[in-house]
Amino acid sequence: MESVKKGLEMNVTYRCDREITTAEFIDVLNRSTLGQRRPVDDEVCIADMLKHADLLCTAWDGEVLIGVARSVTDFSYCCYLSDLAVDVNYQHQGIGKSLIHHTRLQLGQRCSIILLAAPAAVDYYPKLGFSQHHSAWLLTSDQLLK
Numbered sequence: 001m002e003s004v005k006k007g008l009e010m011n012v013t014y015r016c017d018r019e020i021t022t023a024e025f026i027d028v029l030n031r032s033t034l035g036q037r038r039p040v041d042d043e044v045c046i047a048d049m050l051k052h053a054d055l056l057c058t059a060w061d062g063e064v065l066i067g068v069a070r071s072v073t074d075f076s077y078c079c080y081l082s083d084l085a086v087d088v089n090y091q092h093q094g095i096g097k098s099l100i101h102h103t104r105l106q107l108g109q110r111c112s113i114i115l116l117a118a119p120a121a122v123d124y125y126p127k128l129g130f131s132q133h134h135s136a137w138l139l140t141s142d143q144l145l146k
Contacts, residue, residue: 011061012059012060012061012066012090012093012095012098013059013060013061014057014058014059014060014098014099014102015057015058015060016055016056016057016058016102016103016105016106018056018058019050019056020050020056020058020065020068022043022046022047022050024065025046025049025050025065025068026040026043026046027065028065028066028067028068028085028087029046029083029085031066031087031088031089032067032085032086032087032088032091033088033118033120034083034084034085034118035085037118038083049070049082049083050070052072053070053071053072053082054071054072054073054074054075055069055070055071055072055073055075055079055103055106055107056068056069056070056071057069057071057099057102057103057106058099059086059090059095059098059099061090066086066087066089066090066095067084067085067086067087067090067095067096067099068083068084068085068099069081069083069084069096069099069100069102069103070082070083071103071113073107073111074111075106075107075108075111076107076108076110076111077108077110077111077112078111078112078113078114079103079107079111079112079113079114080114080115081100081103081113081114081115082115084096084099084100084115084121086099096124097128100113100128113130114133115130116136116138
């Protein structure tokens, strides 16, 4: 699936059927603010993140990856949008919103999108129509299950 959004100075192409390399993913994470909170120094982990994702929607300026929405989903009931990264040079142009839109197009009608917002993005998601959920819970990899 491919669509093109024409801006004033560029054409952004959105794809939900194109694989990306570990290096491309690390690069776009680093060019966004998300690289600070992802294991970009652990190529094996990043490769596994891509390998086990159920849905990957990407944004391209020519052959340059400028945005990615990586999700884990059953496509019917819930979709965990685990990464939404847009190159800082391309932010504030609707690319993140378009990546979420393209993600949603791949999901069933009853499927909800769930995410954990990065601290810098807590004000972003309500503007798109997301509602905050008061009972999300997190058990990090360094915490023991009691």
